[in-house]
Amino acid sequence: MSRERRLASVFVELADTLVAGFDVIDFLHTLTERSVELLQADAAGLILVDPQGQLHVLASTTDEARLLELFELQNSEGPCLECFTAGQPVVNIDLAEVQARWPRFQAATTAAGYRSVHALPLRLRGQVIGAMNLFCRDRSSLSDDDIAVGQALADVATIGLLQERTVRHGEIVAEQLQGALNSRVLIEQAKGVLAERAGLGVDAAFAVLRTYARRNGRHLSEVAAAVIDGSLDLTTSPSNQQSR
Amino acid sequence: MAEAGDGLPEKLCRTCAVALSVSGVGLALMTSAGHGGTITATDGPASMMEDLQATLGEGPCLDASNDGQPVLQSDLAATGPARWPGFTAAALDAGLAAVFAFPLQVGAIRLGVLGLYRDTAGSLDRPQLAEALAFAEAATTILLSLQDKATPGEPLHPQLAEAVESRREIHQATGMISVQAGVGMTDALLRLRAHAFSSERSLIEVAKEVVDRRLRFTPEDDHHE
Numbered sequence: 001m002s003r004e005r006r007l008a009s010v011f012v013e014l015a016d017t018l019v020a021g022f023d024v025i026d027f028l029h030t031l032t033e034r035s036v037e038l039l040q041a042d043a044a045g046l047i048l049v050d051p052q053g054q055l056h057v058l059a060s061t062t063d064e065a066r067l068l069e070l071f072e073l074q075n076s077e078g079p080c081l082e083c084f085t086a087g088q089p090v091v092n093i094d095l096a097e098v099q100a101r102w103p104r105f106q107a108a109t110t111a112a113g114y115r116s117v118h119a120l121p122l123r124l125r126g127q128v129i130g131a132m133n134l135f136c137r138d139r140s141s142l143s144d145d146d147i148a149v150g151q152a153l154a155d156v157a158t159i160g161l162l163q164e165r166t167v168r169h170g171e172i173v174a175e176q177l178q179g180a181l182n183s184r185v186l187i188e189q190a191k192g193v194l195a196e197r198a199g200l201g202v203d204a205a206f207a208v209l210r211t212y213a214r215r216n217g218r219h220l221s222e223v224a225a226a227v228i229d230g231s232l233d234l235t236t237s238p239s240n241q242q243s244r
Numbered sequence: 245m246a247e248a249g250d251g252l253p254e255k256l257c258r259t260c261a262v263a264l265s266v267s268g269v270g271l272a273l274m275t276s277a278g279h280g281g282t283i284t285a286t287d288g289p290a291s292m293m294e295d296l297q298a299t300l301g302e303g304p305c306l307d308a309s310n311d312g313q314p315v316l317q318s319d320l321a322a323t324g325p326a327r328w329p330g331f332t333a334a335a336l337d338a339g340l341a342a343v344f345a346f347p348l349q350v351g352a353i354r355l356g357v358l359g360l361y362r363d364t365a366g367s368l369d370r371p372q373l374a375e376a377l378a379f380a381e382a383a384t385t386i387l388l389s390l391q392d393k394a395t396p397g398e399p400l401h402p403q404l405a406e407a408v409e410s411r412r413e414i415h416q417a418t419g420m421i422s423v424q425a426g427v428g429m430t431d432a433l434l435r436l437r438a439h440a441f442s443s444e445r446s447l448i449e450v451a452k453e454v455v456d457r458r459l460r461f462t463p464e465d466d467h468h469e
Contacts, residue, residue, distance in 0.1 A: 181408060
């Protein structure tokens with residue numbers, strides 16, 4: 001199969017995993033494996049930034065590649081990090097020539113038997129979310145066409161990842177919203193219950209609920225639920241008596 | 245708080261009403277206790293229809309939220325009375341002939357309903373239905389983006405909090421009645437609703453009387469003062 005046809009089928013494969021039941025780790029493994037195959041590399045590793053800005057090694061074709069990626073992160077040096085920071089490909093790196101640039105990375109990769117490395121950014125418009133490292137046992141040199149192929153794969157992966165993050169973020173916000181709405185209802189009901197039981201106004205009842213929650217380090221909605229189901233009696237609690 | 249995004253719910257309802265040639269559009273929150281308050285409604289009958297469904301605890305918007313699918317009532321006079329007797333009578337009185345309600349949901353999480361009210365009978369055709377669904381999706385996105393912009397530490401965005409706050413006395417009264425009558429929250433809300441309906445007043449009005457202790461309910465007794 002020609003590389004163009006193989007590339008087309010890889011795109012279909014990646015697009016296919018973007019539908020129902022999307023698994024990030026699976027998806028990234030597919031990406032690294034196909035990149036190694038299409039760019040004649042020997043191993044690949046991929047780092048991704050989390051929403052807090054921390055970098056993680058998320059996928060690799062071999063355990064050795066994973067260790068080299070972790071090594072980069074720990075030592076804060078290497079092509080993957082430089083590529084991530086600049087948002088630009090860092091390619092055709094001859095490991096014999098980078099002793100001064102990345103001394104520890106150079107030593108570790110050379111010891112593992114590699115001669116050259118490439119790094120491609122995972123980016124969409126201005127946003128860089130990670131980078132992929134390719135490790136080669138020969139002194140390999142990627143042509144402009146090779147780089148375009150590798151970058152196209154990385155771009156597809158980026159779109160998939162950002163889309164997954166958006167969907168997941170939407171679900172989290174929806175859950176928070178639903179939770180906040182329901183706990184509002186619960187708290188108002190608990191005010192009514194306590195007001196009636198203790199012969200207080202609803203505002204005074206709220207003060208009792210809030211004081212109790214703060215003093216005991218509990219969530220207001222939790223206290224409200226306990227008052228409603230009767231497991232917590234605040235009509236005679238010290239916080240009630242103390243609260244003016 | 246004139247930040248970007250304010251006014252979007254209002255704009256959405258107005259645009260939706262024009263695009264689909266309906267008499268009114270309402271955007272409401274839904275909670276575990278039913279109607280969670282109206283975020284916004286266009287001028288005309290929509291606001292009253294939202295309040296009505298909140299008071300009665302029945303209507304197309306509540307069904308759409310409970311069932312998780314649109315309720316398309318193209319001829320209210322023909323099929324409405326059997327399904328929602330209280331709502332239909334009042335909606336027909338208000339001059340409405342058709343109601344279309346679209347749940348706002350993310351997966352299984354139900355957040356609210358977009359209600360379309362029209363003074364002429366007849367189904368939405370396919371392009372209209374597609375457009376209405378697109379408006380419902382946009383409304384969901386707006387709710388989420390509002391909530392996403394809530395100040396850290398504040399559980400709800402002010403505009404959403406306001407909608408819920410507008411019904412606070414109903415929940416407070418429900419809590420009080422549950423103690424007075426010795427029943428659970430669901431039954432307490434039903435008692436409150438029955439009283440509002442039989443005295444032809446809004447739920448919120450009756451709830452305020454309970455909170456102000458001008459109205460009490462008693463155990464196992466339908467004759468409340």
